[in-house]
Amino acid sequence: MTAADFQRIALRLDGVEEVAHAGLPAFRVGGARFASLASQSAGYGNLTLTLEQQAAFVEEAPEIFLPIPGGWGRMGHTHIRLAAANEDILTGALRTAWKLRIEKNENRRQKRHPSAARGGVNKKPGKP
Secondary structure, eight states, X not given: OOHXXXXXXXXXXXXXXXXXXXXXXXXXXXXEEEEEOTTGGGTEEEEEOOHHHHHHHHHHOTTTEEEOTTTTGGGTEEEEEGGGOOHHHHHHHHHHHHXXXXXXXXXXXXXXXXXXXXXXOOXXXXXX
8 A cells, every 4th residue: 555545545534634743744624633654765654553452453454554663653643554554444544544533533522512412502601
């Protein structure tokens, strides 16, 4: 797979927009980034995963997935070796990062507006 394949697959996911991140393509859903091509010159795409997801990907396919070195990798940021991946693997990995970002966006929205998440209306204390 190539950076162009990464871009094509990412943009097929619902609600995804491409933005520049450090002058390179990044992909957001709901205003938050879930993947980028910031390491494309080294042959990698980057995914934002949980540490558990990262460990599972790396364990299952260490020739394709590896944590990004340093602190970013310790937070779940993961390289995917584009040349080693096929379309199914790349699609599945991007879909996993995209779904995680959607879930995080929803959790963040619920924390900001808890009564709206329950279908209620925000009322001022002491008002019926």
